[in-house]
Amino acid sequence: MIPFEVGPGLHLELVEERHEEELFKLVDRNRGHLRPWMNWVDEKADQHDTGRFIYNSIGQHSAGEGFQTVIRFEGNLVGVLGHQGWNKTNRRAEIGYWLGRRAQGRGIMTACVRAHVDHLLGIGGLNRLEIRCAVGNRRSRAVAERLGFTLEGVAREAEWMHDHFVDHAVYAMLVSEWAALPADVRRQKWQPRE
Numbered sequence: 001m002i003p004f005e006v007g008p009g010l011h012l013e014l015v016e017e018r019h020e021e022e023l024f025k026l027v028d029r030n031r032g033h034l035r036p037w038m039n040w041v042d043e044k045a046d047q048h049d050t051g052r053f054i055y056n057s058i059g060q061h062s063a064g065e066g067f068q069t070v071i072r073f074e075g076n077l078v079g080v081l082g083h084q085g086w087n088k089t090n091r092r093a094e095i096g097y098w099l100g101r102r103a104q105g106r107g108i109m110t111a112c113v114r115a116h117v118d119h120l121l122g123i124g125g126l127n128r129l130e131i132r133c134a135v136g137n138r139r140s141r142a143v144a145e146r147l148g149f150t151l152e153g154v155a156r157e158a159e160w161m162h163d164h165f166v167d168h169a170v171y172a173m174l175v176s177e178w179a180a181l182p183a184d185v186r187r188q189k190w191q192p193r194e
């Protein structure tokens with residue numbers, strides 16, 4: 001699957017060491033934008049922390065426990081999309097993602113998550129994918145809802161966000177539901193709007 005063209009000028013690349021500097025700069029430019037929703041932002045204080053993330057991501061991939069991708073749009077790295085909580089026995093995982101502020105509002109993340117879902121519930125062999133986000137994270141919830149994930153409920157005080165707990169909206173997609181969608185919906189490529 002990787003590298004994968006999601007649409008013209010929009011690609012997913014497996015996270016590698018060569019991304020370290022560009023990825024750190026993207027995080028650094030977007031601290032204020034990411035901080036309300038991402039509890040790791042303050043921990044990524046310098047480029048070595050990004051290096052550790054990349055090292056762990058390469059280990060995750062080698063262990064067959066999912067993978068992390070960077071999103072490249074018009075030549076620039078604009079975000080990250082990957083998996084956590086990979087459970088081989090129960091064939092489920094959780095999808096996590098973020099975009100730099102300037103890349104929002106173009107349909108990039110919905111298209112990239114669609115490509116991940118189609119891969120993971122297809123040849124990836126998973127049965128269930130979750131998207132969990134803070135209940136107040138309207139933009140993230142909209143990604144799950146556009147793709148037809150089912151809202152299964154609210155996990156109360158599920159995440160410590162700097163200085164308080166936030167509730168999670170828990171969304172899921174099953175392979176049976178994804179497979180029932182028309183192929184052109186599942187494989188829809190990103191297209192720029194006029």
Ligand SMILES: CC(C)(COP(=O)(O)OP(=O)(O)OC[C@H]1O[C@@H](n2cnc3c(N)ncnc32)[C@H](O)[C@@H]1OP(=O)(O)O)[C@@H](O)C(=O)NCCC(=O)NCCS
Nearest residue numbers: 037098099104105106107108109110133139140191192193
């Ligand atoms: C969550 C996040 C990735 C969502 O980003 P987003 O830009 O809203 O989502 P998309 O990239 O799918 O873009 C959708 C928007 O692009 C618009 N759009 C513009 N051009 C488009 C095109 N060519 N195709 C499809 N949609 C397009 C859509 O209409 C939609 O607009 P709307 O929000 O006004 O309805 C982003 O807000 C983010 O990273 N936030 C901070 C970190 C975070 O919260 N991460 C998730 C933690 S759970």
